[in-house]
Amino acid sequence: MSGNSTPEPSLKGTPLKRSHLFFFLPAVVFLAVAIVVAWFMMSGRDPQAIPSALLDRPAPAFSLPALAGLDQGFSRADLVGQVTVVNVFASWCTPCLAEHPSIMQLSKTPGVRVFGLNYKNKDDQALAWLKRHGNPYARIGADRDGRVAIEWGVYGVPETFIVDRTGVICFKKVGPVTPQVLSEQILPLVKALRDKDCRTLKAGQG
Amino acid sequence: MRGLLILIAAFAIVWPAFALEPGEALKDPALERRAREISKELRCLVCQNQSIDDSDAPLARDLRRIVRERLAKGDSNRQVVMYITARYGDFVLLRPPVKPVTWLLWFGPPLLFLIGAGGLVWRMRRRRRARQTAPEPLSDAEKRKLRRLEQPEGGET
Numbered sequence: 001m002s003g004n005s006t007p008e009p010s011l012k013g014t015p016l017k018r019s020h021l022f023f024f025l026p027a028v029v030f031l032a033v034a035i036v037v038a039w040f041m042m043s044g045r046d047p048q049a050i051p052s053a054l055l056d057r058p059a060p061a062f063s064l065p066a067l068a069g070l071d072q073g074f075s076r077a078d079l080v081g082q083v084t085v086v087n088v089f090a091s092w093c094t095p096c097l098a099e100h101p102s103i104m105q106l107s108k109t110p111g112v113r114v115f116g117l118n119y120k121n122k123d124d125q126a127l128a129w130l131k132r133h134g135n136p137y138a139r140i141g142a143d144r145d146g147r148v149a150i151e152w153g154v155y156g157v158p159e160t161f162i163v164d165r166t167g168v169i170c171f172k173k174v175g176p177v178t179p180q181v182l183s184e185q186i187l188p189l190v191k192a193l194r195d196k197d198c199r200t201l202k203a204g205q206g
Numbered sequence: 207m208r209g210l211l212i213l214i215a216a217f218a219i220v221w222p223a224f225a226l227e228p229g230e231a232l233k234d235p236a237l238e239r240r241a242r243e244i245s246k247e248l249r250c251l252v253c254q255n256q257s258i259d260d261s262d263a264p265l266a267r268d269l270r271r272i273v274r275e276r277l278a279k280g281d282s283n284r285q286v287v288m289y290i291t292a293r294y295g296d297f298v299l300l301r302p303p304v305k306p307v308t309w310l311l312w313f314g315p316p317l318l319f320l321i322g323a324g325g326l327v328w329r330m331r332r333r334r335r336a337r338q339t340a341p342e343p344l345s346d347a348e349k350r351k352l353r354r355l356e357q358p359e360g361g362e363t
Contacts, residue, residue, distance in 0.1 A: 053295035060293075120264070146268055153293040155251035155265055 052153055052172040056198060059086075059167050060151040064141025068123040073141040074115055079167045083193045085114045085186070086161040087137070087177075088149060090121040091129035093157045099176035100133050106182060107136035111194045116140040119149050119157050162189055170198035230267070232274050241274045244286055248273070249298045257300055 054060070063075035079086075087103055089096040107114045116137035118126045123142060130137075143149050152161065155174070162171040171189055173181060192201055232238040242259060248269065250261035258266040258273075269290065276286045290298055302308050344352065 051295055051297065053291065053293060146265070150265075150268060150272065150293060153295070155294070 054153050054169050062148045067142045072139045074139045079163045083112045084163045088117045088119050088159040090119045091125045095176040096158045102177040102182045103136045112190045113138040118142050120146045164193045164198040166197045168198045237277050244273050249300050
């Protein structure tokens with residue numbers, strides 16, 4: 001075949017026409033889209049998680065009464081002075097029970113106190129739940145109609161906020177605090193906030 | 207026959223379903239109308255693809271109540287919406303505001319359409335032009351090849 005003396009006009013010599021390159025365009029576009037989508041999926045980012053509008057802003061003004069039978073509720077003024085973790089919980093909330101060991105562990109960490117925002121819960125049920133599973137909260141505010149939670153931009157229980165010594169919300173976690181979230185995000189931040197406020201800390205990182 | 211007609215009529219008079227519960231509505235119909243308008247624009251954060259007007263979620267009910275409270279206190283529609291976005295961010299708006307971060311969202315689809323339409327027009331023009339111009343005459347090599355192909359089988363060399 002190739003022994004033929006008259007050379008066949010081969011494709012090798014002719015340059016690939018520019019229009020032929022267009023045939024690859026759909027494949028290239030598809031590949032690009034696939035890579036971007038895969039990257040988003042692997043990043044572990046929850047697309048339903050809503051960025052908090054309150055992040056890096058002072059905590060909202062509010063005042064919560066204590067649960068019946070306990071002595072201290074809390075208000076905005078009580079957040080100032082020390083690093084505080086505000087944990088929104090309810091006895092009817094199953095993921096709250098799942099995160100409960102993490103909250104207990106957090107409450108034993110020096111230099112931080114944990115306040116509970118008891119969301120739409122009957123007082124006696126909340127108290128029974130705490131008695132049964134342990135009470136990690138230095139103070140508990142009873143948000144019986146969920147109004148204060150709305151001030152905090154809460155849309156699902158549990159939610160956990162870290163407030164710095166000046167009363168600025170520095171971090172928010174929607175959903176249960178897993179041991180991983182506790183050790184990788186919450187504890188390091190709490191530690192860092194003990195002697196720096198949120199804004200200087202973030203300015204230093206950025 | 208008559209039964210069928212009644213059945214069809216029954217289907218024809220279906221009320222638009224909404225989640226408002228009795229006692230939630232404001233007495234003033236003008237204010238209530240504004241409340242409904244605002245509620246339709248606000249996303250229910252629990253279900254995320256429903257407005258708070260449509261949603262039965264407790265948080266949606268609370269937000270509907272807040273919308274009505276603020277309206278009753280004399281807030282404008284804009285002030286009510288700002289009150290909610292200050293707490294939940296732009297995410298609660300079912301119609302996101304036009305600003306640099308949302309440009310891609312708003313202008314992406316028309317842009318893609320323009321690129322596609324432009325490409326199509328360009329191609330069609332090129333093809334028409336190609337059809338109108340006479341094909342180039344064969345080169346010597348091509349002529350030789352054609353002659354060879356036209357020769358009867360075995361007549362080669």
